[in-house]
Amino acid sequence: MVNFNIDISETEIIGYDKYLLDSLLIDRSKSLFYNKTCNIIWATDNYSPLGEGFKIDDPILSNNIINEYGLIIRPRVKKTKTEQVARARNKAEVFTPSWLCNKQNNLVDENWFGEKFLFNKEINYSWDTNNKKIKFPTKDGKLWTDYVLSTRLEISCGEAPYLVSRYDTITGQPINIIDRIGILDRKIRVINENTYTENDWMYWVLKAYQSIYGFELQGDNLLLARENLL
Numbered sequence: 001m002v003n004f005n006i007d008i009s010e011t012e013i014i015g016y017d018k019y020l021l022d023s024l025l026i027d028r029s030k031s032l033f034y035n036k037t038c039n040i041i042w043a044t045d046n047y048s049p050l051g052e053g054f055k056i057d058d059p060i061l062s063n064n065i066i067n068e069y070g071l072i073i074r075p076r077v078k079k080t081k082t083e084q085v086a087r088a089r090n091k092a093e094v095f096t097p098s099w100l101c102n103k104q105n106n107l108v109d110e111n112w113f114g115e116k117f118l119f120n121k122e123i124n125y126s127w128d129t130n131n132k133k134i135k136f137p138t139k140d141g142k143l144w145t146d147y148v149l150s151t152r153l154e155i156s157c158g159e160a161p162y163l164v165s166r167y168d169t170i171t172g173q174p175i176n177i178i179d180r181i182g183i184l185d186r187k188i189r190v191i192n193e194n195t196y197t198e199n200d201w202m203y204w205v206l207k208a209y210q211s212i213y214g215f216e217l218q219g220d221n222l223l224l225a226r227e228n229l230l
Helices: 010-016 018-024 028-034 081-091 098-113 144-149 183-194 198-210 219-228
Strands: 120-123 126-129 152-154 212-214
Touching: 010 018, 018 219, 098 120, 098 126, 098 183, 144 183, 144 198, 183 198, 183 212, 198 212
Parallel strands: 152 212
Antiparallel strands: 120 126
16 A cells, blocks of 8 residues: 555645746636636635635645645545545535545446446455556547546535545545546546657646646635645
């Protein structure tokens, strides 16, 4: 099993590249509309007790989530039970276990490929990964590049478990790369199996990222989702 902390540190991100964290905090839609850089807002009052800059309509600034505030944004599984219950009651926030994300992603892929269980086989509340190369073209002639380019959206994405599965959002258990079941995980696996140069790999990974979307209201969840995609 992989050994890492599922909670990515914003302090470490800014130490690695300040502009990366700033980029993760940009509200792309609002910035386009107003023709200036706008940050995502908290969109939750969970952080209001921290004072100015943490109110529900305040933008999330990098200085407010690093150093002494570096642990305030945490994955749901790391939050207290009180916080989890409050967010479920006030924002209807619920999270889907990885086995169910996998089951539903498998249904989407079954429709796309015309075959079942290409990436894995479901076993009760888990799955058994198929380690064989995914077959292309499909029965109806679609190529691996078509799969990478296929557009997918996770609505109300939370921490984006349907897009990428670094960990189970319910148990907090990390998931090995080979066993990951997210939409982006699957696209990158297909790219790994079909590209042979670094330039080709980078080109198609960028295309994979450009083909997936997540919609989320609460700013802390949106940041966590973006971090999970790193």
